[in-house]
Amino acid sequence: MKTQVNAVPFPCDAQSSTFFAALASALLPALGYTEETPFYCAPKGSFCVNCGNCKHSAPQKHQAQLYHDYQTLTGVSFGWAWPEGEPDELIGFIMGHAGLTWRRLSKDTGQDAAYQAIAASIDAGLPTLLKAGAGRNWHVVTGEKNGVLYALRYNGKKPASLPKWFEPFEDAIVITGRCEPTVTLADVLRRVIAVLEQPAHAALEAEIDRRIDEITTENARETAIWLNDRAGFPIEARYHAAVAFSSGETAVNGLQRMTSNKAVKDLFGRIFFSYLADDHDETHGVLWKVWALLGVGPKTGYAVPKNAGGLVMVPETRAELKRLFALVCKNDRDVLAVLREALVLL
Numbered sequence: 001m002k003t004q005v006n007a008v009p010f011p012c013d014a015q016s017s018t019f020f021a022a023l024a025s026a027l028l029p030a031l032g033y034t035e036e037t038p039f040y041c042a043p044k045g046s047f048c049v050n051c052g053n054c055k056h057s058a059p060q061k062h063q064a065q066l067y068h069d070y071q072t073l074t075g076v077s078f079g080w081a082w083p084e085g086e087p088d089e090l091i092g093f094i095m096g097h098a099g100l101t102w103r104r105l106s107k108d109t110g111q112d113a114a115y116q117a118i119a120a121s122i123d124a125g126l127p128t129l130l131k132a133g134a135g136r137n138w139h140v141v142t143g144e145k146n147g148v149l150y151a152l153r154y155n156g157k158k159p160a161s162l163p164k165w166f167e168p169f170e171d172a173i174v175i176t177g178r179c180e181p182t183v184t185l186a187d188v189l190r191r192v193i194a195v196l197e198q199p200a201h202a203a204l205e206a207e208i209d210r211r212i213d214e215i216t217t218e219n220a221r222e223t224a225i226w227l228n229d230r231a232g233f234p235i236e237a238r239y240h241a242a243v244a245f246s247s248g249e250t251a252v253n254g255l256q257r258m259t260s261n262k263a264v265k266d267l268f269g270r271i272f273f274s275y276l277a278d279d280h281d282e283t284h285g286v287l288w289k290v291w292a293l294l295g296v297g298p299k300t301g302y303a304v305p306k307n308a309g310g311l312v313m314v315p316e317t318r319a320e321l322k323r324l325f326a327l328v329c330k331n332d333r334d335v336l337a338v339l340r341e342a343l344v345l346l
Helices: 018-030 058-073 088-098 111-123 185-196 199-213 220-245 262-275 283-294 308-312 315-345
Strands: 100-106 128-132 138-145 148-152 160-162 169-178
Touching: 018 058, 018 088, 018 128, 018 138, 058 088, 058 185, 058 220, 088 100, 088 185, 100 111, 111 128, 111 138, 111 169, 185 315, 199 220, 199 315, 220 262, 220 283, 220 308, 220 315, 262 283, 262 315, 283 308, 283 315, 308 315
Parallel strands: none
Antiparallel strands: 100 169, 128 138, 128 169, 138 148, 148 160
């Protein structure tokens, strides 16, 4: 291989988005993370001392934290479904926060020009995000030689050669260098608040109640599938938000590092109790209860079982489903109030 950039295989931890998982891995070398970069351990309340209680290496821990952070600061963690794509505005916000310059390549760029741009980035020690293949299939290009690209894929253990990479090529985000960050914490809060303020949230809450009220023998299984789809995204996404905002006052990563205002840090800590803390009717635990009512879990591959229609026909189950989804929506409103207060303090 002519040139190679070291990058962490992904995903690390629960990372359903191939884009944000690839992004987190690409950001590590782009931002200068190394094996020696300190990692703050929230459970221990101190920087990692390699106590042996977790299975991840330091780079993997940083990759996971960057996933938490960037999915959250873009507002994606506060929606109910993945965005349709990655527009320039989103990429610009990400790179503005990271302090990186970038350019985007499309199929119209042409194979030779695209290869030269990617090769120049790799030669500078910077990886490239490349989307190729069916669906939102993002890779991290870490090497190139004689027209062939080498890239990490989702669930890949090491970079694989992509000799015919331009045939399925759709998109590439080329990191070109470093710059001063332009996105402030106030910008992040405004963006997240705008997501949580969207009328679609209240409309979805009303639709959940309506669909549960209108369950019949004929539509019971279809409704169970729809409810499972509504639960599947926020159960993971709000978890990432909780970790991103609650990583500790001295965290190298995490959004708390963007301010020295203790009152703001304390407010961010409250998000953990809305989304992740045990026994607080937190979103993560509440949605596990929704899954249980639908018969969903690891044994079903998180898909609804054959008897899901019968389960939701039980009146007590329908009432509990409404109560649980109402808690999820309330938690979002509570977090919205916290972020509004934090923005005023900033």
